[in-house]
Amino acid sequence: MNLCDYDSIRALLGRHGFHFSKSMGQNFLIDPQVPYDIAAASRAGRTCGVLEIGPGIGPLTAELAQRAGKVVSVELDRSLLPVLAETMASYPNVEIVPGDVMKLDLNALATEKFQGLTPIVCANLPYNITTPVLEKLVETPCFQSITVLIQREVARRLCAAQGSSEGGSFSLFLQYYMETELLFEVPREKFLPAPKVTSAVIRCVRREKPAVSVGNEAFFFRCMRGAFLLRRKTLVNSLSSALAEYSKEDIQAAVTECGLSLSVRGEQLTLEDFSRLSSCLLARKS
Known part of the structure; x- marks a missing residue:
């Protein structure tokens, strides 16, 4: 099944009686090149355990499953669980975890699910939870890298040069722990439904030690x-x-x-x- 084909998506969602939720910020990718490029950018390999947040119907999940040792996808919308059961049936290294990522103990989850693997994150994040989710991921030190698709304006702020007017306190917080890079943009027409803004992919790699030394x-x-x-x-x-x-x-x-x-x-x-x-x-x- 082509998980980025418009007609296939409509038929899949129709079979399961699924309706998009604005409150959950659901926008599904409809260009197969985009999830391919995101998964490639994450540099996931067989020695990696990938945490994905908000898999939707699973186009990025499928790409990650073909690269990583294991993929654990946290999905809040329970109406998507039967959809994912169908679309991920052929990937034995994918596990769907129902729940709210903001309420989960991510360190415990990674310890349980990714034994012997290097934990990383790769996700198409809902715009409305970008900052709190990123903060939680950064504060979970087991994750060695974070590759996410987010709103372009937010991506630019997070990767802005220190001391520039584009940045902010959260940009500096992120850069204290991580090396950040803005990789590429994703136009709004690559989604169903199309969001009002352009998106972008950033990759954050955890530093061996914080960017600066501080006493307190x-x-x-x-x-x-x-x-x-x-x-x-x-x-x-x-x-x-x-x-x-x-x-x-x-x-x-x-x-x-x-x-x-x-x-x-x-x-x-x-x-x-x-x-x-x-x-x-x-x-x-x-």
Whole structure:
């Protein structure tokens, strides 16, 4: 069965009485080249166990199954389970796990399902859960790489150069742990139903150690998030709102000590800048 053929998809969904759910962000691929390219980009091989999130009817799942040692696909929509039972019947190395990925213990899942395999992630993510899912995946250290199809604008932000206006606190959070790369775009007409925006594929590879050395990781991230709290304001004003235990004068002094202008905005800082700044601020409380 061609899982990207429009007529085949319609017939398949009709047999199972399936209806698309807007709330779940369901958009199925209708160009076989796209799932092929995504699976290839993941670099999945026989020594890999691949976690997929939201398999839909399984076009990417099938491509991954032909490459990986095992594929575990988490599907929230139970009405898709009989569809997947049909489309994945010929792939013994595919397991469908019903459930909400945000409620699952992914480390435990990977430990149970991928024994002897290197856990990676490859998925066509629903747009409405991109950030929380990526955050959870990054915070599950067993996953060595994450290859996902997401909204193009989000992809550009996540892969933006540090210190550029395109980035944000989550971009820096991601790049602290992972090396990110924007690979290719996917036009809206490659989906059924067609989304309103263009998509893109990014690949994130876990660093052997974080991008910068920090003394207090929790405070480092607090400073980073605080710097973007009032994005149109200066770094000093934004941190003054975020770090109530510091006076504005202390923050100004720390910013100056780091060699930064008092007029600088949070978006202009790199991970190295935030590392120095958080250390300077902590030193003022020691």
